[in-house]
Amino acid sequence: MITIQHISKRFGKLQVLNDVSLTLEGGQCIALIGPNGSGKTTLIKTILGMVVPQSGTLLFKGNPIGRQWEYRRDIGYMPQIGRYPENMTIGQVLDMMQDIRKVPEAALDRELFEVFELHTMLDKRMGTLSGGTRQKVSACLAFMFRPEVLILDEPTAGLDPVATELLKDKILAERNKEKLIVITSHVLSDLDELVTEVVYMQEGRPLFHKSLDALKEETGTDKLGKAIAKVMTNEEPTKGVSV
Amino acid sequence: MNKIIKYVIADLLRSRAILVYAVVLFVLAGSVFSIEDNADKGVVSLLNIILFVVPLVSIIFSTVYLYNSAEFIELLVSQPLKRKTIWLSIFTGLAGTMALAFLIGVGIPIVLYSFTPSGMILLLCGTILSVVFVSVAMWAAVRIRDKAKGIGLSILLWLYFALLFDALVLFILFQFSDYPIENGMIAVSMLNPIDISRILILLQVDLSAMMGYTGAIFRNFFGTGWGMAITALVLLLWVAVPAWFSTRFFERRDL
Numbered sequence: 001m002i003t004i005q006h007i008s009k010r011f012g013k014l015q016v017l018n019d020v021s022l023t024l025e026g027g028q029c030i031a032l033i034g035p036n037g038s039g040k041t042t043l044i045k046t047i048l049g050m051v052v053p054q055s056g057t058l059l060f061k062g063n064p065i066g067r068q069w070e071y072r073r074d075i076g077y078m079p080q081i082g083r084y085p086e087n088m089t090i091g092q093v094l095d096m097m098q099d100i101r102k103v104p105e106a107a108l109d110r111e112l113f114e115v116f117e118l119h120t121m122l123d124k125r126m127g128t129l130s131g132g133t134r135q136k137v138s139a140c141l142a143f144m145f146r147p148e149v150l151i152l153d154e155p156t157a158g159l160d161p162v163a164t165e166l167l168k169d170k171i172l173a174e175r176n177k178e179k180l181i182v183i184t185s186h187v188l189s190d191l192d193e194l195v196t197e198v199v200y201m202q203e204g205r206p207l208f209h210k211s212l213d214a215l216k217e218e219t220g221t222d223k224l225g226k227a228i229a230k231v232m233t234n235e236e237p238t239k240g241v242s243v
Numbered sequence: 244m245n246k247i248i249k250y251v252i253a254d255l256l257r258s259r260a261i262l263v264y265a266v267v268l269f270v271l272a273g274s275v276f277s278i279e280d281n282a283d284k285g286v287v288s289l290l291n292i293i294l295f296v297v298p299l300v301s302i303i304f305s306t307v308y309l310y311n312s313a314e315f316i317e318l319l320v321s322q323p324l325k326r327k328t329i330w331l332s333i334f335t336g337l338a339g340t341m342a343l344a345f346l347i348g349v350g351i352p353i354v355l356y357s358f359t360p361s362g363m364i365l366l367l368c369g370t371i372l373s374v375v376f377v378s379v380a381m382w383a384a385v386r387i388r389d390k391a392k393g394i395g396l397s398i399l400l401w402l403y404f405a406l407l408f409d410a411l412v413l414f415i416l417f418q419f420s421d422y423p424i425e426n427g428m429i430a431v432s433m434l435n436p437i438d439i440s441r442i443l444i445l446l447q448v449d450l451s452a453m454m455g456y457t458g459a460i461f462r463n464f465f466g467t468g469w470g471m472a473i474t475a476l477v478l479l480l481w482v483a484v485p486a487w488f489s490t491r492f493f494e495r496r497d498l
Contacts, residue, residue, distance in 0.1 A: 011497070048321050050498040067494070072323040079321070083314030087257040088250075099246045100322050 001026045001149065001180045002047060007056035009042060016042045017053065018204035026148070029171065029181040031191045031212075033228065034201030040184045041080060043201070044151055047182075048077055073101070076147035080154045082138035086127030090118060090137055093126060094144075103145050112140045115166045131158040139167055143174070150174060150181045156190050168194060188225040200228065207231075244328050247319065251336025255308070261344050264300055268348025271296075276356035283448045286353075286361045290444050293349065293369050294437050298376045299401050301341050305380035306397040308337065310390040317498050330493045334381055334486055341373040361447035368440035375436045375481045376401075382485040385492050408435045425460040436481045439474060 002024040009017040016039045024030055032040050045051040047058065049065060049072065057064050060071045084093050098108070113119065116136040126134070135158045142150060152171070156164045171194055175181055185191055198215055200207045208215075208231070212224065219227040255261055272289055279285035309316075312333075319329045349369060353362040380397055387393040412431060416424070432438040446465050464470040 045498070050317065050320050052495060052497060067326075069323055069325050072321065075321075077321045079317070081314075082318070084318065085250075085254045085312065085315050087254050092250075092253075096246070096250050097322070100319075100324060 001061060003059040003062075004043075004047075005057045005059070007043075007046060007053045007058065009039075009046065009051060009053045016204050017046065020056070020205055022199060022206055022209060024180055024182065026180045027175075027178040028197050029175045029183065029195045030197045030199060031195040031224070032182055032184040032199050032201065033186075033188070033191070034207075038201040039204040040201055041153060044077075044153055044182070044184065047151065048072065048075065073145075074148045076142035076145060076150045078135075078138045078142040078150075078152045078155055080157070081131075082134050084126040084134070084137070086125065088126050089123050090126065090129075091122035093137065094122075094141070097141055097144070101145050107146065109143050109146050112136075112143050112167070112170055115170075116140060116163060132160060132163065135159050136163060139170075143170060148179055150179060152181070152183045154185055155183060156185060156187055164190065188228060189223075192224045195224070198224070198228075200231065244332050247324075247329060247332035248336045248339070251333055252340055254312075255336060255340040258308075260304060261340060264304070265344040265348040268293075268296070268345065269351065272349045272352035276352055282357035282359055283361055286357055286359075286365055286444065287448055289349070290365060290441065293365065294372070294441055295405060297345060297369050297372050298405060298437060301373045301376035302380045302383075302397045302401050303394065305337050305341070305377045306384050306394050309333070309381065309384035310393060313498075320498055326494045327490055330381075330385075330490050331486075334377065334489075337381075338374040338377040341377055342370045345369050345373050361444060364444050364447050368443060371478050371482070372436060372440055375478070375485075378482050378485040378489075382489040382492075385489045385496065404435055404437050408438070412438075425457050428457060429461065429464050433474075433477045436478060439478060443474065 002022075004020055004022045004024075007017055007020045008015070018039075020039075020043060032043065034040055042051055046053055049067070049069070059065070060074075063071070065071055088096070094113075098105075116139070118136060118140060121133070126137075129137070135155070139152075139155060142152065150171075155167060155171075159167065168190065171181060171183070175194070175196075181194075183191060183194065195212055197209065197211050199209045210218075215224075215227050215231075216222060219230040221227045221230060271292055275289045275292070276282075276285045279288060316329065316333070320326060346366065350366055353366055379400055383397045383400060384393050387396055412428075415431070416428070432442060442461055442465060446462060465474060
């Protein structure tokens with residue numbers, strides 16, 4: 001569904017993405033993992049057209065995105081830190097997004113809105129919300145328009161355990177609807193039950209892109225966290241990354 | 244496009260700074276007119292305050308607002324919207340709000356005390372200046388990523404237009420006082436929207452007689468239909484050019 005071909009991006013002297021090529025297919029839940037500063041968020045922003053790469057092309061359903069904008073109709077994005085106009089209330093932010101997306105009321109997916117009980121605080125201003133509640137609003141907005149692609153940047157950061165479980169259930173349900181879901185997270189135990197494929201990024205390039213089962217088989221472990229740790233120690237014995 | 248403008252304006256009208264700005268202008272204009280009994284003298288006194296305050300507030304407030312809504316802009320960019328639409332909507336929203344605050348704050352006293360051609364020109368110039376400096380702020384904010392540096396640049400730009408430019412012009416004027424540079428002065432004044440506004444209003448209140456030969460040349464130029472048309476065009480360019488450059492830059496920028 002999304003094909004990334006030889007994307008490179010440099011911020012000043014810093015090479016953030018270095019000749020990245022990936023193919024992401026529908027029906028998969030892909031974990032994008034890697035150390036801090038390995039280019040995960042930049043890669044996501046490139047897919048969304050927020051960062052313009054210096055070279056390479058990105059195809060969405062076979063069409064190059066260039067400076068297109070219509071393709072973003074099919075993408076739901078949950079940012080790492082969702083920040084909204086401080087003076088707007090939750091209700092107004094939701095209304096605004098509905099206005100922008102022009103999706104009829106009946107076609108909306110309000111499941112997260114209900115399970116997170118956002119209707120009880122529609123009049124609260126965004127500026128007064130806690131980080132977790134803001135994450136809930138972001139999650140709600142990402143899923144609300146039933147997009148075919150979901151891009152979730154650290155979705156569980158700041159959420160309480162109950163909300164985390166609710167969000168994971170929702171992600172699983174969407175995965176079973178043949179959607180493409182891309183998740184980045186540092187909480188590997190959260191990803192274990194969700195993902196089907198793993199992309200491991202290091203220093204701006206994907207080190208490997210494998211299915212979760214193949215990865216577990218190769219490393220002989222049953223947990224994603226252990227498998228990644230094992231790969232890292234094998235790849236770089238000199239650096240001595242310990243489990 | 245209209246939707247984003249609507250939300251930007253709704254967000255701006257809720258901010259206290261805009262309200263305070265309108266009230267301060269209202270109080271200033273009201274007190275100036277109640278001190279001066281001659282309406283034209285009132286307009287001139289008010290002119291000097293407005294040419295100082297309006298550009299300053301427009302450029303600083305807009306720059307700060309743009310930096311504070313960086314995340315909001317990021318959110319909009321991740322939605323199915325054209326970048327150009329987003330940027331021009333924010334420009335329209337900001338310019339509309341600043342112009343509205345000015346029109347309410349100064350417009351009401353002028354209509355009450357000085358409903359004359361010079362009063363109307365003052366209102367018109369103030370409105371255009373608000374929009375011009377919002378446009379300049381958009382350019383400054385999009386070019387510079389760092390908030391402190393960006394606000395610094397917009398203060399410098401204001402300083403240049405409000406004070407430094409006049410000092411430079413005076414310097415040139417004295418250096419070349421032996422040469423016939425009056426026509427050149429008209430061209431130079433076009434480089435500063437604040438100067439254009441000042442000349443337009445001073446000519447309206449017949450103070451050009453005080454400005455000697457240069458005043459007569461100004462009168463000859465700005466008094467004609469052609470002169471007015473060119474002046475209006477130049478002021479429009481002052482709105483359009485920074486806005487156009489900032490849009491072009493925003494379309495290519497990484498967020």
